[in-house]
Amino acid sequence: MSEVSAKTVMGYIVSAVLLFFAVVFALASAYDTLRLVTSAFLFLAGFGILYYVRTQKPMQITQKLEVLGKLKVQTLECPNCSAFLDISQMKIAKGVPSMKCSYCGHTFEVTEEPKW
Ligand SMILES: [Zn+2]
Structure with missing residues (x-):
């Protein structure tokens, strides 16, 4: 600046x-x-x-x-360890978008819709 x-x-x-x-x-x-x-x-x-x-x-x-x-x-917060995750790594499992945390290995459903 x-x-x-x-x-x-x-x-x-x-x-x-x-x-x-x-x-x-x-x-x-x-x-x-x-x-x-x-x-x-x-x-x-x-x-x-x-x-x-x-x-x-x-x-x-x-x-x-x-x-x-x-x-x-582009970022999503892991509910387990609060790490910021890349939204491009999100996968659709049985019609539900889910994320696997690359930091702690925790898998969770993405409840919040990504806002484009
Ligand atoms: Zn995590």
Whole structure:
């Protein structure tokens, strides 16, 4: 998490520097069109990085929630030893979904329907 915030701070610093130079070039562009073009480019780059930094954070939160949701679906708790078991190892015996715990060997019926 600290790495992400450091990146965000870096993004803000870089965009601030770019925008600062954009203003400097704009002020110096009175008789020079090339400087005006450079200034416009720096403005675009500065705002581009600012936009990238601002849009990155909520995206990462969404990805994290998706991963947490998947983990919840794919695991099942053993009633004997409370170990988390992989739901893909579930077997249907006589129409009843059952699990054999790979940690304590306990076999139990899966009463709770898995939520996809
Ligand atoms: Zn167990």
